[in-house]
Amino acid sequence: MKVEKIGRLAAGALAVTLLASCASSRSGTDATSGGGGTRDGGTAGAAATATSFGTLPSPCGKGDAKGSTDQGVTDKEIRIGFGDDRGFTSAPGLSKEMGDAVSAMIDWCNQQGGINGRTIKGDQYDAAYTQSVKVVQQACKQDFMLVGQGFAMDDAAEQYRVGCKLPTVAGYTVGPNAAMGPMKYEAVPYPVDLYNIGALRIAEKEFPNFKDKTDLLHTTSPAVEIGNAKVAAAMNQIGVKPLDCGVKTNNAGESSYTPFALKIKKCGAKNLWTSGSPTPAAFGLLEANDRAGLKPTYLFEATWYSSLVSQWNKSGIGDAINIGMIFQPFENAAKVPAVKQYMDIVGAHKGKIALLGMQATSAFLLWAQSAKACGSDLTRQCMVNELAKVHEWTGGGLHAPTDPGANKPASCALMVRLHGGTYEQVFPKNAGEFECGGDFVIKTDPKTWGTTLNGDRTSTKFLTGDVIRPQSS
Numbered sequence: 001m002k003v004e005k006i007g008r009l010a011a012g013a014l015a016v017t018l019l020a021s022c023a024s025s026r027s028g029t030d031a032t033s034g035g036g037g038t039r040d041g042g043t044a045g046a047a048a049t050a051t052s053f054g055t056l057p058s059p060c061g062k063g064d065a066k067g068s069t070d071q072g073v074t075d076k077e078i079r080i081g082f083g084d085d086r087g088f089t090s091a092p093g094l095s096k097e098m099g100d101a102v103s104a105m106i107d108w109c110n111q112q113g114g115i116n117g118r119t120i121k122g123d124q125y126d127a128a129y130t131q132s133v134k135v136v137q138q139a140c141k142q143d144f145m146l147v148g149q150g151f152a153m154d155d156a157a158e159q160y161r162v163g164c165k166l167p168t169v170a171g172y173t174v175g176p177n178a179a180m181g182p183m184k185y186e187a188v189p190y191p192v193d194l195y196n197i198g199a200l201r202i203a204e205k206e207f208p209n210f211k212d213k214t215d216l217l218h219t220t221s222p223a224v225e226i227g228n229a230k231v232a233a234a235m236n237q238i239g240v241k242p243l244d245c246g247v248k249t250n251n252a253g254e255s256s257y258t259p260f261a262l263k264i265k266k267c268g269a270k271n272l273w274t275s276g277s278p279t280p281a282a283f284g285l286l287e288a289n290d291r292a293g294l295k296p297t298y299l300f301e302a303t304w305y306s307s308l309v310s311q312w313n314k315s316g317i318g319d320a321i322n323i324g325m326i327f328q329p330f331e332n333a334a335k336v337p338a339v340k341q342y343m344d345i346v347g348a349h350k351g352k353i354a355l356l357g358m359q360a361t362s363a364f365l366l367w368a369q370s371a372k373a374c375g376s377d378l379t380r381q382c383m384v385n386e387l388a389k390v391h392e393w394t395g396g397g398l399h400a401p402t403d404p405g406a407n408k409p410a411s412c413a414l415m416v417r418l419h420g421g422t423y424e425q426v427f428p429k430n431a432g433e434f435e436c437g438g439d440f441v442i443k444t445d446p447k448t449w450g451t452t453l454n455g456d457r458t459s460t461k462f463l464t465g466d467v468i469r470p471q472s473s
Contacts, residue, residue, distance in 0.1 A: 054338025054396025059368040060109035063116030065376045072144030073378050078118050080147045081139035083125030095150045098171045098360040100351030102148040105364040108345050115371045132157040140164035147367045148360035154178040162462040167380050169367040171360035176450035180459040182467040185387040187362035189407045192449040197234045198413025198440045199324020202427050211240050213270035218248035227275025243269050253281045257288030272296045277303040290317045310421040321418040326400040326410045335432040338397035362395030388470035400434045412436035
Protein backbone atom coordinates (compact mmCIF):
# COMPACT_ATOMS: atom_id res chain seq x y z
CA MET A 1 0.00 0.00 0.00
CA LYS A 2 2.89 2.34 0.57
CA VAL A 3 6.42 3.07 -0.36
CA GLU A 4 8.86 1.30 1.89
CA LYS A 5 10.07 3.67 4.59
CA ILE A 6 7.04 5.93 4.73
CA GLY A 7 4.87 2.89 4.30
CA ARG A 8 5.57 1.34 7.65
CA LEU A 9 5.03 4.60 9.51
CA ALA A 10 1.89 5.33 7.56
CA ALA A 11 0.53 1.85 8.19
CA GLY A 12 0.64 2.43 11.90
CA ALA A 13 -0.78 5.91 11.56
CA LEU A 14 -3.54 4.56 9.38
CA ALA A 15 -4.44 1.98 12.00
CA VAL A 16 -4.79 4.65 14.66
CA THR A 17 -6.87 6.80 12.32
CA LEU A 18 -9.13 3.89 11.48
CA LEU A 19 -9.36 2.28 14.89
CA ALA A 20 -9.42 5.14 17.37
CA SER A 21 -12.99 5.92 16.45
CA CYS A 22 -13.92 2.29 17.01
CA ALA A 23 -12.39 2.32 20.28
CA SER A 24 -5.02 -1.58 32.75
CA SER A 25 -3.99 -4.06 30.19
CA ARG A 26 -2.40 -7.45 30.41
CA SER A 27 0.32 -8.93 28.27
CA GLY A 28 0.70 -12.64 27.80
CA THR A 29 -1.57 -13.56 30.68
CA ASP A 30 -3.95 -16.49 30.75
CA ALA A 31 -7.26 -14.88 29.90
CA THR A 32 -9.37 -18.00 29.64
CA SER A 33 -8.40 -21.48 30.65
CA GLY A 34 -10.08 -24.63 31.79
CA GLY A 35 -13.76 -24.93 31.04
CA GLY A 36 -14.26 -21.20 31.44
CA GLY A 37 -17.61 -19.62 32.09
CA THR A 38 -19.44 -16.50 31.14
CA ARG A 39 -18.91 -13.72 33.60
CA ASP A 40 -22.57 -13.52 34.46
CA GLY A 41 -23.53 -17.06 33.50
CA GLY A 42 -26.12 -15.69 31.10
CA THR A 43 -25.17 -17.74 28.06
CA ALA A 44 -23.53 -20.77 29.64
CA GLY A 45 -26.43 -23.12 29.01
CA ALA A 46 -26.99 -21.89 25.47
CA ALA A 47 -23.32 -22.20 24.61
CA ALA A 48 -23.05 -25.69 26.03
CA THR A 49 -25.81 -26.88 23.71
CA ALA A 50 -24.94 -24.69 20.70
CA THR A 51 -25.02 -26.44 17.36
CA SER A 52 -24.28 -23.47 15.14
CA PHE A 53 -23.05 -19.92 14.87
CA GLY A 54 -25.41 -18.26 12.45
CA THR A 55 -25.37 -20.41 9.32
CA LEU A 56 -22.12 -22.13 10.35
CA PRO A 57 -22.27 -25.50 12.13
CA SER A 58 -20.43 -25.10 15.42
CA PRO A 59 -16.81 -26.26 15.09
CA CYS A 60 -16.70 -26.83 18.84
CA GLY A 61 -17.62 -29.92 20.80
CA LYS A 62 -16.54 -33.00 22.64
CA GLY A 63 -14.21 -35.58 21.16
CA ASP A 64 -11.27 -37.85 21.79
CA ALA A 65 -8.43 -36.08 19.97
CA LYS A 66 -5.08 -36.91 21.53
CA GLY A 67 -1.39 -36.24 21.19
CA SER A 68 1.16 -33.53 21.88
CA THR A 69 1.39 -32.81 18.20
CA ASP A 70 2.98 -29.35 18.10
CA GLN A 71 3.97 -26.41 20.28
CA GLY A 72 1.00 -25.44 22.43
CA VAL A 73 -0.92 -28.67 21.80
CA THR A 74 -1.35 -31.50 24.33
CA ASP A 75 -3.84 -34.30 24.87
CA LYS A 76 -6.08 -31.90 26.73
CA GLU A 77 -5.27 -28.38 25.57
CA ILE A 78 -4.71 -26.04 22.62
CA ARG A 79 -2.89 -22.83 23.49
CA ILE A 80 -3.45 -19.81 21.26
CA GLY A 81 -2.47 -16.16 21.44
CA PHE A 82 -4.78 -13.23 20.75
CA GLY A 83 -5.06 -9.55 21.60
CA ASP A 84 -5.13 -5.92 20.59
CA ASP A 85 -3.61 -2.50 21.36
CA ARG A 86 -5.89 -1.54 24.24
CA GLY A 87 -3.04 -0.18 26.38
CA PHE A 88 -1.94 2.49 23.89
CA THR A 89 -1.76 5.66 25.99
CA SER A 90 -2.65 7.98 23.10
CA ALA A 91 -5.83 6.03 22.34
CA PRO A 92 -6.85 3.97 25.41
CA GLY A 93 -8.91 0.94 24.49
CA LEU A 94 -7.62 0.81 20.92
CA SER A 95 -9.25 -2.22 19.22
CA LYS A 96 -10.29 -3.59 22.63
CA GLU A 97 -13.34 -5.15 21.00
CA MET A 98 -11.09 -7.68 19.27
CA GLY A 99 -9.63 -9.16 22.43
CA ASP A 100 -13.05 -9.05 24.07
CA ALA A 101 -14.56 -11.02 21.20
CA VAL A 102 -11.92 -13.76 21.11
CA SER A 103 -12.00 -14.14 24.88
CA ALA A 104 -15.77 -14.59 24.77
CA MET A 105 -15.58 -17.01 21.85
CA ILE A 106 -13.00 -19.15 23.64
CA ASP A 107 -15.43 -19.55 26.53
CA TRP A 108 -18.30 -20.22 24.11
CA CYS A 109 -16.28 -22.97 22.47
CA ASN A 110 -14.97 -24.48 25.71
CA GLN A 111 -18.48 -24.72 27.13
CA GLN A 112 -19.30 -27.03 24.21
CA GLY A 113 -16.26 -29.23 24.86
CA GLY A 114 -13.47 -27.30 23.16
CA ILE A 115 -12.11 -28.52 19.83
CA ASN A 116 -12.54 -32.28 19.50
CA GLY A 117 -12.44 -32.45 23.31
CA ARG A 118 -9.31 -30.33 23.74
CA THR A 119 -9.83 -27.21 25.86
CA ILE A 120 -8.68 -23.92 24.37
CA LYS A 121 -6.35 -21.84 26.51
CA GLY A 122 -5.95 -18.23 25.44
CA ASP A 123 -2.92 -16.03 26.07
CA GLN A 124 -4.17 -12.46 25.80
CA TYR A 125 -1.61 -9.88 24.65
CA ASP A 126 -1.65 -6.11 24.71
CA ALA A 127 0.71 -4.75 22.07
CA ALA A 128 -0.16 -1.18 23.16
CA TYR A 129 0.70 -0.03 19.62
CA THR A 130 4.48 0.07 20.21
CA GLN A 131 5.01 -3.42 21.68
CA SER A 132 4.07 -5.72 18.81
CA VAL A 133 7.59 -7.17 18.59
CA LYS A 134 7.59 -8.05 22.28
CA VAL A 135 4.23 -9.81 22.24
CA VAL A 136 4.93 -11.75 19.04
CA GLN A 137 8.26 -12.91 20.45
CA GLN A 138 6.43 -14.13 23.53
CA ALA A 139 3.80 -15.89 21.43
CA CYS A 140 6.60 -17.56 19.49
CA LYS A 141 7.72 -19.25 22.71
CA GLN A 142 4.41 -20.70 23.86
CA ASP A 143 1.48 -20.54 21.44
CA PHE A 144 0.28 -22.89 18.76
CA MET A 145 -1.03 -20.00 16.67
CA LEU A 146 -2.12 -16.37 16.84
CA VAL A 147 -5.88 -16.03 16.36
CA GLY A 148 -8.12 -13.00 15.86
CA GLN A 149 -5.52 -10.45 16.93
CA GLY A 150 -5.17 -6.88 15.72
CA PHE A 151 -1.82 -5.16 16.24
CA ALA A 152 -1.47 -1.80 14.49
CA MET A 153 2.29 -2.12 14.09
CA ASP A 154 2.20 -5.71 12.88
CA ASP A 155 4.79 -5.10 10.17
CA ALA A 156 7.43 -4.41 12.82
CA ALA A 157 6.84 -7.89 14.28
CA GLU A 158 6.39 -9.78 11.02
CA GLN A 159 10.01 -10.93 10.71
CA TYR A 160 9.76 -12.58 14.14
CA ARG A 161 6.45 -14.30 13.38
CA VAL A 162 7.80 -15.67 10.10
CA GLY A 163 11.14 -16.56 11.70
CA CYS A 164 9.55 -18.76 14.37
CA LYS A 165 7.07 -20.22 11.85
CA LEU A 166 4.03 -19.06 13.83
CA PRO A 167 0.89 -19.29 11.65
CA THR A 168 -1.92 -16.83 12.22
CA VAL A 169 -5.57 -16.32 11.45
CA ALA A 170 -5.38 -12.59 12.06
CA GLY A 171 -8.31 -10.41 13.02
CA TYR A 172 -6.83 -7.75 10.77
CA THR A 173 -3.47 -6.78 9.31
CA VAL A 174 -2.12 -3.30 8.59
CA GLY A 175 1.42 -3.40 7.19
CA PRO A 176 1.91 -4.64 3.62
CA ASN A 177 4.29 -7.43 4.64
CA ALA A 178 1.88 -8.63 7.33
CA ALA A 179 -1.08 -8.44 4.96
CA MET A 180 0.75 -10.56 2.37
CA GLY A 181 2.86 -12.68 4.72
CA PRO A 182 3.36 -16.45 4.60
CA MET A 183 1.40 -18.65 7.01
CA LYS A 184 -1.14 -15.81 7.36
CA TYR A 185 -4.87 -16.14 6.79
CA GLU A 186 -7.67 -13.67 7.45
CA ALA A 187 -11.42 -14.13 7.58
CA VAL A 188 -11.70 -10.72 5.90
CA PRO A 189 -8.59 -10.20 3.77
CA TYR A 190 -7.42 -6.75 2.67
CA PRO A 191 -4.56 -7.61 0.29
CA VAL A 192 -2.39 -4.85 -1.12
CA ASP A 193 -2.85 -5.93 -4.75
CA LEU A 194 -6.65 -6.18 -4.85
CA TYR A 195 -9.24 -3.64 -3.75
CA ASN A 196 -12.98 -3.96 -3.14
CA ILE A 197 -14.70 -0.95 -4.74
CA GLY A 198 -18.22 -2.09 -3.89
CA ALA A 199 -19.09 1.25 -2.29
CA LEU A 200 -18.09 3.07 -5.50
CA ARG A 201 -20.16 0.69 -7.62
CA ILE A 202 -23.19 1.24 -5.40
CA ALA A 203 -22.66 5.01 -5.53
CA GLU A 204 -22.68 4.83 -9.35
CA LYS A 205 -26.16 3.30 -9.18
CA GLU A 206 -27.56 5.36 -6.34
CA PHE A 207 -26.37 8.93 -6.81
CA PRO A 208 -26.92 11.12 -9.88
CA ASN A 209 -23.87 13.11 -10.97
CA PHE A 210 -21.53 10.71 -9.16
CA LYS A 211 -19.23 10.41 -12.16
CA ASP A 212 -18.81 14.14 -12.77
CA LYS A 213 -19.71 15.90 -9.50
CA THR A 214 -17.62 14.04 -6.92
CA ASP A 215 -14.57 15.14 -4.96
CA LEU A 216 -12.41 13.87 -2.13
CA LEU A 217 -11.94 15.70 1.15
CA HIS A 218 -8.21 15.95 1.82
CA THR A 219 -6.39 16.49 5.12
CA THR A 220 -2.80 16.91 6.30
CA SER A 221 -2.86 13.35 7.68
CA PRO A 222 -0.49 11.12 5.64
CA ALA A 223 -2.61 8.09 6.51
CA VAL A 224 -5.81 9.65 5.21
CA GLU A 225 -4.04 10.81 2.06
CA ILE A 226 -2.81 7.28 1.37
CA GLY A 227 -6.39 6.08 1.56
CA ASN A 228 -7.63 8.95 -0.59
CA ALA A 229 -4.98 8.24 -3.22
CA LYS A 230 -6.10 4.63 -3.40
CA VAL A 231 -9.74 5.69 -3.78
CA ALA A 232 -8.84 8.32 -6.41
CA ALA A 233 -6.97 5.70 -8.43
CA ALA A 234 -9.96 3.37 -8.21
CA MET A 235 -12.29 6.18 -9.29
CA ASN A 236 -10.15 6.86 -12.33
CA GLN A 237 -10.31 3.17 -13.27
CA ILE A 238 -14.11 3.32 -13.42
CA GLY A 239 -14.37 6.69 -15.14
CA VAL A 240 -14.93 8.97 -12.15
CA LYS A 241 -12.65 11.99 -12.18
CA PRO A 242 -12.51 13.85 -8.82
CA LEU A 243 -13.17 17.58 -9.20
CA ASP A 244 -10.11 18.65 -7.18
CA CYS A 245 -11.84 21.51 -5.40
CA GLY A 246 -8.70 22.22 -3.39
CA VAL A 247 -10.14 21.36 0.03
CA LYS A 248 -7.39 20.22 2.39
CA THR A 249 -7.98 20.74 6.10
CA ASN A 250 -5.50 20.51 8.95
CA ASN A 251 -5.91 17.17 10.71
CA ALA A 252 -5.36 18.94 14.04
CA GLY A 253 -8.23 21.34 13.35
CA GLU A 254 -8.90 24.76 11.78
CA SER A 255 -9.92 28.07 13.33
CA SER A 256 -12.72 28.25 10.76
CA TYR A 257 -14.07 25.78 8.21
CA THR A 258 -16.17 28.33 6.35
CA PRO A 259 -13.52 29.00 3.65
CA PHE A 260 -13.42 25.28 2.85
CA ALA A 261 -17.20 25.07 2.64
CA LEU A 262 -17.20 28.01 0.24
CA LYS A 263 -14.60 26.26 -1.94
CA ILE A 264 -16.84 23.22 -2.17
CA LYS A 265 -19.82 25.41 -3.03
CA LYS A 266 -17.94 27.28 -5.76
CA CYS A 267 -16.56 24.04 -7.17
CA GLY A 268 -20.03 22.52 -7.51
CA ALA A 269 -19.32 19.17 -5.82
CA LYS A 270 -22.49 17.23 -5.09
CA ASN A 271 -20.83 14.11 -3.63
CA LEU A 272 -17.95 14.12 -1.14
CA TRP A 273 -15.75 11.16 -0.23
CA THR A 274 -13.22 10.85 2.59
CA SER A 275 -10.93 8.09 3.79
CA GLY A 276 -10.68 9.82 7.15
CA SER A 277 -12.39 8.97 10.41
CA PRO A 278 -14.93 10.92 12.46
CA THR A 279 -12.88 13.52 14.32
CA PRO A 280 -13.67 17.00 15.68
CA ALA A 281 -12.04 18.42 12.55
CA ALA A 282 -14.22 16.31 10.28
CA PHE A 283 -17.35 17.28 12.17
CA GLY A 284 -16.31 20.93 11.92
CA LEU A 285 -16.23 20.79 8.13
CA LEU A 286 -19.64 19.10 7.92
CA GLU A 287 -21.12 21.72 10.20
CA ALA A 288 -19.61 24.52 8.09
CA ASN A 289 -21.06 22.94 4.94
CA ASP A 290 -24.49 23.00 6.56
CA ARG A 291 -24.16 26.67 7.55
CA ALA A 292 -23.16 27.49 3.96
CA GLY A 293 -26.36 25.91 2.69
CA LEU A 294 -24.61 22.92 1.13
CA LYS A 295 -26.46 19.62 1.01
CA PRO A 296 -23.90 17.22 -0.48
CA THR A 297 -24.12 13.46 -0.38
CA TYR A 298 -21.36 12.14 1.86
CA LEU A 299 -19.70 8.83 0.97
CA PHE A 300 -17.63 7.72 3.94
CA GLU A 301 -15.63 4.71 5.11
CA ALA A 302 -16.92 2.13 7.61
CA THR A 303 -15.23 4.00 10.50
CA TRP A 304 -18.17 6.41 10.27
CA TYR A 305 -20.48 3.59 11.32
CA SER A 306 -20.03 4.58 14.94
CA SER A 307 -22.01 5.61 18.01
CA LEU A 308 -19.75 8.67 18.11
CA VAL A 309 -21.27 9.81 14.82
CA SER A 310 -24.87 8.92 15.62
CA GLN A 311 -24.65 10.80 18.92
CA TRP A 312 -23.19 13.84 17.15
CA ASN A 313 -25.96 13.88 14.55
CA LYS A 314 -28.71 15.24 16.81
CA SER A 315 -29.28 18.18 14.46
CA GLY A 316 -29.52 15.97 11.37
CA ILE A 317 -26.47 17.48 9.64
CA GLY A 318 -25.17 13.98 9.04
CA ASP A 319 -28.35 12.59 7.52
CA ALA A 320 -26.60 12.58 4.13
CA ILE A 321 -23.82 10.28 5.34
CA ASN A 322 -23.70 7.01 3.38
CA ILE A 323 -21.32 4.24 4.39
CA GLY A 324 -20.17 1.28 2.34
CA MET A 325 -19.67 -1.91 4.34
CA ILE A 326 -18.95 -5.58 3.86
CA PHE A 327 -20.15 -6.44 7.38
CA GLN A 328 -23.76 -6.71 8.39
CA PRO A 329 -24.73 -3.66 10.48
CA PHE A 330 -25.95 -4.31 14.02
CA GLU A 331 -29.34 -2.91 13.02
CA ASN A 332 -29.82 -6.10 10.95
CA ALA A 333 -29.45 -8.38 13.97
CA ALA A 334 -33.12 -9.40 13.90
CA LYS A 335 -32.66 -10.71 10.34
CA VAL A 336 -29.09 -12.02 10.60
CA PRO A 337 -28.74 -14.59 13.39
CA ALA A 338 -24.93 -14.45 13.40
CA VAL A 339 -24.95 -10.75 14.27
CA LYS A 340 -27.33 -11.28 17.19
CA GLN A 341 -25.29 -14.25 18.36
CA TYR A 342 -22.08 -12.22 18.36
CA MET A 343 -23.78 -9.43 20.30
CA ASP A 344 -25.25 -11.87 22.83
CA ILE A 345 -22.01 -13.80 23.41
CA VAL A 346 -19.80 -10.73 23.81
CA GLY A 347 -22.48 -8.83 25.71
CA ALA A 348 -22.71 -11.64 28.27
CA HIS A 349 -18.99 -11.10 28.89
CA LYS A 350 -19.50 -7.36 29.32
CA GLY A 351 -17.24 -6.91 26.30
CA LYS A 352 -17.16 -4.07 23.79
CA ILE A 353 -19.37 -4.65 20.77
CA ALA A 354 -18.07 -3.15 17.51
CA LEU A 355 -17.33 -4.08 13.89
CA LEU A 356 -13.75 -5.12 14.60
CA GLY A 357 -15.12 -7.47 17.25
CA MET A 358 -17.19 -9.21 14.59
CA GLN A 359 -14.06 -9.40 12.45
CA ALA A 360 -12.13 -11.09 15.27
CA THR A 361 -15.07 -13.44 15.88
CA SER A 362 -15.05 -14.50 12.25
CA ALA A 363 -11.30 -15.13 12.47
CA PHE A 364 -11.76 -17.33 15.54
CA LEU A 365 -14.46 -19.39 13.84
CA LEU A 366 -12.29 -19.84 10.73
CA TRP A 367 -9.45 -21.06 12.94
CA ALA A 368 -11.72 -23.35 14.96
CA GLN A 369 -13.24 -24.94 11.86
CA SER A 370 -9.80 -25.80 10.52
CA ALA A 371 -8.61 -27.07 13.91
CA LYS A 372 -11.62 -29.38 14.09
CA ALA A 373 -10.83 -30.75 10.64
CA CYS A 374 -7.29 -31.64 11.76
CA GLY A 375 -8.58 -33.91 14.54
CA SER A 376 -5.77 -35.63 16.42
CA ASP A 377 -3.32 -34.50 13.75
CA LEU A 378 -3.40 -30.93 15.06
CA THR A 379 -0.17 -29.52 13.68
CA ARG A 380 0.70 -26.17 12.17
CA GLN A 381 1.18 -27.91 8.85
CA CYS A 382 -2.31 -29.37 9.00
CA MET A 383 -3.76 -25.96 9.90
CA VAL A 384 -2.08 -24.27 6.95
CA ASN A 385 -3.33 -27.07 4.69
CA GLU A 386 -6.90 -26.71 5.91
CA LEU A 387 -6.99 -22.91 5.90
CA ALA A 388 -5.68 -22.81 2.34
CA LYS A 389 -8.73 -24.84 1.25
CA VAL A 390 -11.28 -22.28 2.45
CA HIS A 391 -12.38 -20.19 -0.52
CA GLU A 392 -15.80 -18.98 0.60
CA TRP A 393 -16.28 -17.65 4.11
CA THR A 394 -18.89 -15.45 5.81
CA GLY A 395 -18.30 -16.18 9.51
CA GLY A 396 -21.75 -17.74 9.65
CA GLY A 397 -23.26 -14.65 8.04
CA LEU A 398 -21.37 -11.83 9.77
CA HIS A 399 -20.03 -10.45 6.50
CA ALA A 400 -19.98 -10.77 2.73
CA PRO A 401 -18.26 -13.86 1.27
CA THR A 402 -14.47 -13.69 1.20
CA ASP A 403 -11.68 -16.01 0.05
CA PRO A 404 -9.30 -16.55 3.00
CA GLY A 405 -7.45 -19.42 1.33
CA ALA A 406 -6.37 -17.24 -1.60
CA ASN A 407 -6.11 -13.97 0.39
CA LYS A 408 -8.77 -12.28 -1.72
CA PRO A 409 -11.34 -9.72 -0.57
CA ALA A 410 -15.11 -9.78 -0.81
CA SER A 411 -16.70 -8.86 -4.13
CA CYS A 412 -19.84 -7.60 -2.43
CA ALA A 413 -20.95 -4.63 -0.35
CA LEU A 414 -23.96 -2.93 1.16
CA MET A 415 -24.64 0.68 2.06
CA VAL A 416 -26.14 2.18 5.20
CA ARG A 417 -27.34 5.74 5.72
CA LEU A 418 -27.47 7.74 8.92
CA HIS A 419 -30.81 9.27 9.88
CA GLY A 420 -30.82 11.08 13.18
CA GLY A 421 -29.21 8.66 15.60
CA THR A 422 -29.94 5.52 13.58
CA TYR A 423 -28.26 3.75 10.69
CA GLU A 424 -30.41 2.00 8.11
CA GLN A 425 -29.45 -0.21 5.19
CA VAL A 426 -30.43 1.58 1.98
CA PHE A 427 -28.79 -0.59 -0.68
CA PRO A 428 -29.69 -3.28 -1.46
CA LYS A 429 -33.19 -2.41 -0.30
CA ASN A 430 -33.71 -5.70 1.54
CA ALA A 431 -31.93 -5.62 4.91
CA GLY A 432 -29.41 -8.42 5.30
CA GLU A 433 -28.64 -8.72 1.59
CA PHE A 434 -25.45 -7.68 -0.22
CA GLU A 435 -24.90 -6.29 -3.70
CA CYS A 436 -22.23 -8.32 -5.51
CA GLY A 437 -20.49 -8.11 -8.85
CA GLY A 438 -17.54 -9.35 -10.84
CA ASP A 439 -16.43 -5.73 -11.24
CA PHE A 440 -16.43 -5.01 -7.49
CA VAL A 441 -12.73 -5.93 -7.11
CA ILE A 442 -9.96 -4.23 -9.05
CA LYS A 443 -6.21 -4.71 -9.26
CA THR A 444 -4.06 -2.00 -7.72
CA ASP A 445 -0.89 -0.39 -9.01
CA PRO A 446 2.20 -2.33 -7.81
CA LYS A 447 3.80 1.02 -7.01
CA THR A 448 1.33 1.37 -4.15
CA TRP A 449 1.90 -2.05 -2.60
CA GLY A 450 4.76 -1.17 -0.26
CA THR A 451 6.26 -4.63 -0.70
CA THR A 452 7.40 -7.08 -3.37
CA LEU A 453 5.24 -10.12 -4.05
CA ASN A 454 6.31 -13.43 -5.54
CA GLY A 455 4.27 -15.57 -7.93
CA ASP A 456 2.16 -16.82 -5.01
CA ARG A 457 1.27 -13.23 -4.05
CA THR A 458 3.36 -13.56 -0.89
CA SER A 459 5.62 -10.82 0.46
CA THR A 460 9.26 -11.70 -0.12
CA LYS A 461 10.71 -9.37 2.50
CA PHE A 462 10.93 -11.86 5.38
CA LEU A 463 10.31 -15.02 3.38
CA THR A 464 12.54 -17.98 4.18
CA GLY A 465 12.87 -21.36 2.55
CA ASP A 466 11.43 -23.25 5.51
CA VAL A 467 8.12 -21.43 6.03
CA ILE A 468 5.08 -23.70 6.30
CA ARG A 469 3.40 -23.90 2.91
CA PRO A 470 0.11 -25.60 2.00
CA GLN A 471 0.51 -29.21 0.94
CA SER A 472 -1.92 -30.76 -1.50
CA SER A 473 -3.62 -33.91 -0.24
